[in-house]
Amino acid sequence: MDVHRVPSDFAQWWTAFLRQWKFYIRTSRFLGLLVFVLIVTVAFTGVTLYLHDSGTSAADYLYGAAGEIGIFGIIIGAFIGGDAIAMDFGSGTGYFMLVLPVKRLVILLGRYAAAFVATLVLIVVYLVVPLLGGIYFWGVTGIPWVDLGESFLLAALYGLAVLSTAFFFSALFRSTAVSMVATILILFLGFLIIDSVVGTSLGYEPWFSLLYAGSVVGLPLVGQAHHTVQHTAIGAGRTLTTHLWYPYVWEGTLILLAYFVIFLVLSAVVYQYKESKG
Amino acid sequence: MVRIEVEGLTKRYGYTGSALALDSVSFEYDGAGAIGYLGPNGAGKTTTLKILTGLLRPTAGVARIDGIDVREHPKRALANVGAVIETPEPYPSLTVSESIEMVSEFRGGPIPNIAQEIGGLHEKLDLPPLDQRTGRLSKGQRQRVVIAAALVRNPSVIILDEPTNGLDPKERILIRNLLQELKKDHLILMSSHLMQEVTEICDQVIFINQGKLLLRDTVENVAARFQSRAVDVEFADSLPLDRLSKLGALVRTVTPLSDRRYRLAFDGTMATRARILSECVEIAPVVTYESASLALEDAYLSLMQANNGGLPPPPRAS
Numbered sequence: 172m173d174v175h176r177v178p179s180d181f182a183q184w185w186t187a188f189l190r191q192w193k194f195y196i197r198t199s200r201f202l203g204l205l206v207f208v209l210i211v212t213v214a215f216t217g218v219t220l221y222l223h224d225s226g227t228s229a230a231d232y233l234y235g236a237a238g239e240i241g242i243f244g245i246i247i248g249a250f251i252g253g254d255a256i257a258m259d260f261g262s263g264t265g266y267f268m269l270v271l272p273v274k275r276l277v278i279l280l281g282r283y284a285a286a287f288v289a290t291l292v293l294i295v296v297y298l299v300v301p302l303l304g305g306i307y308f309w310g311v312t313g314i315p316w317v318d319l320g321e322s323f324l325l326a327a328l329y330g331l332a333v334l335s336t337a338f339f340f341s342a343l344f345r346s347t348a349v350s351m352v353a354t355i356l357i358l359f360l361g362f363l364i365i366d367s368v369v370g371t372s373l374g375y376e377p378w379f380s381l382l383y384a385g386s387v388v389g390l391p392l393v394g395q396a397h398h399t400v401q402h403t404a405i406g407a408g409r410t411l412t413t414h415l416w417y418p419y420v421w422e423g424t425l426i427l428l429a430y431f432v433i434f435l436v437l438s439a440v441v442y443q444y445k446e447s448k449g
Numbered sequence: 450m451v452r453i454e455v456e457g458l459t460k461r462y463g464y465t466g467s468a469l470a471l472d473s474v475s476f477e478y479d480g481a482g483a484i485g486y487l488g489p490n491g492a493g494k495t496t497t498l499k500i501l502t503g504l505l506r507p508t509a510g511v512a513r514i515d516g517i518d519v520r521e522h523p524k525r526a527l528a529n530v531g532a533v534i535e536t537p538e539p540y541p542s543l544t545v546s547e548s549i550e551m552v553s554e555f556r557g558g559p560i561p562n563i564a565q566e567i568g569g570l571h572e573k574l575d576l577p578p579l580d581q582r583t584g585r586l587s588k589g590q591r592q593r594v595v596i597a598a599a600l601v602r603n604p605s606v607i608i609l610d611e612p613t614n615g616l617d618p619k620e621r622i623l624i625r626n627l628l629q630e631l632k633k634d635h636l637i638l639m640s641s642h643l644m645q646e647v648t649e650i651c652d653q654v655i656f657i658n659q660g661k662l663l664l665r666d667t668v669e670n671v672a673a674r675f676q677s678r679a680v681d682v683e684f685a686d687s688l689p690l691d692r693l694s695k696l697g698a699l700v701r702t703v704t705p706l707s708d709r710r711y712r713l714a715f716d717g718t719m720a721t722r723a724r725i726l727s728e729c730v731e732i733a734p735v736v737t738y739e740s741a742s743l744a745l746e747d748a749y750l751s752l753m754q755a756n757n758g759g760l761p762p763p764p765r766a767s
Contacts, residue, residue: 176557177524177525177528177556177557178554178555178557182554182557183554183555186551186554186555187555190540190543190547190551191540193542193543193547194540194542194543197542197543197582198542262538263535263536263537263538264537264538264539264540265504266504266533266534266535266536266537266538267537267538267539267548267595267598269502269503269504270502270503270504270527270530270532270534270537270608271527271552271555271556272523272524272525272526272527272528272530272555272556273524273555274523274524444506446499446504446505446506447499447504447505447534447535448462448505
């Protein structure tokens, strides 16, 4: 075989992407997530429309769906990307893939692209059902399309940021099961706790939190105050002070971009230097 | 050019590098043929093969394929290599055909021929149905699929880590025959625990233990050097043990294996071996007369014994 006939990095990336995409959409994990997202979004839309108040605007209604992308995005991204790299070191996949004449970075980017498309499909499914409900009640012209488009782009960027983070954590582990569980716990519970302790209780803006940045997704539809302080009486003359934080749109966008780039680069570095010692 | 070369290859594991897996191993091979890489578990065989395929980085030294440093330029170095290391698993939800196609696409080459090539591999390796998902295959079926993937696009260098591990006798024969055919125009480097398999397939052998290369030679030379020191003789009819007393000083011990079959230990020289046969034929009709063990097996045991100051160490996970 002529050495020079090995395909270009781009052609190999395309192969990695297509095969990984085929792999993802056939997994019970993806199909399970699809069913889960459908149940949640249909339930949300049904309940919201059942309780429909004519005073509610289409933007408020859609914000109800887009505003929850933060949590769902993390669940989706963690399940899709939680073992993306660990699979090469915890199972025999690496012995099949990493002995081929293809750069690890190319394999990683192919997998990343496939994971992103899979995540995007789930996000679209999550958003399209409430959108159809919105069109039913407010008509096509009643939908704030530009704001919704901006919100969707932010959701896509959020998906990239979550995947980069999930890929990074998956690169740290060798067992696919441990990697998946750890990624879900870190992304889901970890950021919830950080937001709650640092932001809500201590009153510091949790600008370093992925979940906090993810709350930017719904903001193009309905603006929120950057910082709100609430004092609640809890008896015996005492009050509980809580802080509510929303990022500015530019700020949330920058944080998501930072997560996307930094963790993707870190994933690539760890993957490049990780050895198949098992 | 078809060439495998390792030079001063050293690999240490652990944070402090205290576990020495390979200790300055060097060898090189040019052209077609099959090389058996032998040693007990934990000797450093798989570590060497992993470094040659870019799965591990050497602590020191260099591994080159076709003159290209695997560590520095893995894509170019592995362009002409098909490898089966440990127990590879294709993506479980891809079919047999898709898995082989994927490898083919990564390696490159004219796409229109892929169906024909996969068909050829299907026939040669008795692959499971091409539309079956690899996650549903048995261990033996999956092993044949990964061997097919290693061979797709006809790479000139084939690196195999215990390729028949987990295969049934029929599958082993299939792989053995295939490798015997392939070695005519491919360079095959294979590790194995099966001396019979290595004897049948390989032209040259490398013995390694505790990370050190002990011996490197052709199978014929090793066989000549480590002559078996025992023969098994089988007579046509039942024969009492005392009838063999006629062999006298030619044999050191006589061990009955059955009422017709005996193991005779001797000094290992060809002259004594020939005289024992003559004597046995005088005693009673002889049906078979063969070495009690393979020459490679004897070589293996002798080398390990000398290297360890005793018997080979008990197997440990590599």
